[in-house]
Amino acid sequence: MVGGKYKLIILHKLATHGIRRFNELRREFPNITQRTLTRQLRELESDGLINRQVYPEIPPKVEYSLSETGKSLYPIFLQIEKWGLEYMENNPK
Amino acid sequence: MVGGKYKLIILHKLATHGIRRFNELRREFPNITQRTLTRQLRELESDGLINRQVYPEIPPKVEYSLSETGKSLYPIFLQIEKWGLEYMENNPK
């Protein structure tokens, strides 16, 4: 469910900074292409990790946020982050 | 570093059951092909997560075990396992 190239950082961004619109995410991850961002978001949505709120306006507006299930991943993120910091301490460069 | 299809379960097996020989791992994961098992083990080794001990005998003998870095991943595994159990409780089927 989190196997995509950008899924973890997307979830992390939504976890730490809350609701985000599509183009906000594009700006925050300049390397990801539009097509890929769309697909990763759709996959996260169909796995129930994020919510997708569409506002039927012109111009369109779509907001992404963590679902409850997505939020429940947060302890894992913290554990991974802790590991990463220790790993960098023991393997400096 | 743990992105391969079988890397997490290989690490988990080594974490919970200690040293394993090549063909023991093959038997324990019947779905993995020889070629793929070899590659995943080599990648784990070059990332420093497992140790590869070769005994220059006939017939050959190679033992795989967790490195200290590999062992340090264990808290993450526990956190993931905990999440998985809760997820299945909340999403029964």
Place this chain on the structure above:
DNA sequence: CTGCATCCATCCCGATACTG
């Protein structure tokens, strides 16, 4: 603004046969 359609390169893994 938020997409979809198309085409393409690469990576990952599997199937199978062979080897010291």
Place this chain on the structure above:
DNA sequence: CAGTATCGGGATGGATGCAG
């Protein structure tokens, strides 16, 4: 026993253009 060699297919991500 513990691999290597070869071939191939499917998934993943990128580039580019078009659209409501």
